[in-house]
Amino acid sequence: MIDIKFIRDNPDIVRSAIQNKKGKPVDIDELLRLNDERKELRQKIDEINRQRNEAASKRDIEGGKRLKEELAALEATHLDVEKRFVALMILIPNIPSPDTPIGADESENKILREVGEKRSFGSYSPRQHFEIGEGLGFINSDRAGEVSGARFAYLMGDLAMMQFALLNLSMKILTDEEILKEIAARAGLKVSTKPFIPVVPPYMMRPAVMNRMARLDPIDERYYFEKDDEVLIGSAEHTLGPLHMDQTIPEEQFPIRYVGYSPAFRREAGSYGKDTRGLIRMHHFDKVEMETFVKPEDGYVEQDFIVAIQEHLLNLLGLPYRVVSICTGDMGFPDQRQFDMDTWMPGQSTYRETHTSDYMGGFQARRLSTKIKRNDGTSEFVHMNDATLVAMGRTLAAILENYQEADGSVRIPKALQLYMGKEVMTPLK
């Protein structure tokens, strides 16, 4: 949710944001009119309440009764206006940053840079990750299909071990201040290098709280347990973000950084037939996720730092990737600025999205009521960032494809060898 004052002062910016983000059209004039109306009604209600308090203290029973009836009518009107106001307010997306490309869909995303050398495989034509993985016994999709249904897989043997190695490596990076300092220095960023706090967050949450994260929609994408009124998280972000809801936090405690490890559950409604094989599009995958809370003035540099961390990891793994600035029509509803990292998949001969970095500004914080208390006594909403560090399925797929050899074997990236104690993956068949 954005500030109604901002909407009143900048209606045209809001209108073009809605249009550029392909949001549902909102009648801004009606929204502002409803805001005036609700404020006016609120003032009337306040005045009657004042008179009612006065009557009560004077034990004026008759006057009190009369005011009570008057109030009931006003409150009914107010409630109605308020509902209509909120219904429009929640349709207003976050305003894209000035450097966000304007575009209708992903074809208009802007590629900022391509990094890393794409391997030449010579006469050998590289296979897709699921061919490699199933061939060596690392991925069992057939049995998962029978046991769990489509879009599930068993990760076996060294591929399972590699997931834990990736977890260890990424946790090491985020909790070691020396490493973070190097990353910041190399990227030329003046930013706090305060380490991330590791978190294993809850995997289920109340829909009402997910809604405060502006992540409940599209509801078709969520697994919902009606009996318990719980949804499965689609990302650790969903339960990391509300860690500070309804809190006001002193200025000196920022930045606050968390790294969560959790499964991500996605129904993949509406993506039937897309990426049906392998690990690219799963109902469940595990993910290392960053979530940070910063002072408003530090929001953009924090995101730059997060992107630098993501690139650091991809470089360590020796995976070629590109950094993409997501255009207005393709970016998330609560996002102010979004970057994706697409990793090169030689088997598919294309880049696939493996990372995303979302800067929300104060959009989520306003709904969550997470505030910063300034040293001068004022308070304002904190700014929030969330981003992938490792999405396991897709990263494992990228490693299989990039590290395959003509003889059918798969080497292990140097950065993971330490954690796996070997240089080549051991086939199960």
Place this chain on the structure above:
RNA sequence: GGAGAGGUGGCUGAGCGGUCGAAAGCAGCACACUGCUAAUGUGUUGAACCUCAAAAGGGUUCCGAGGGUUCGAAUCCCUCCCUCUCCGCCA
């Protein structure tokens, strides 16, 4: 799942139909005092929203959440959520 107790300001905790945004203590802040690193004294300190150019001032709301009873609710009633204790069940 069964039985019981409870949710009040930054914390502890009193209040249990009007004088309560709320005692007291702690913590914080300011001033004073003491030459010793903290003690003592006095004062002061919740949040959101509206009004105001702003400050001051004024108003409304907030005692887990929502609804109800009443002229009047932190206090009574209902629903829900959460915490704790005991039992059961489990890892």
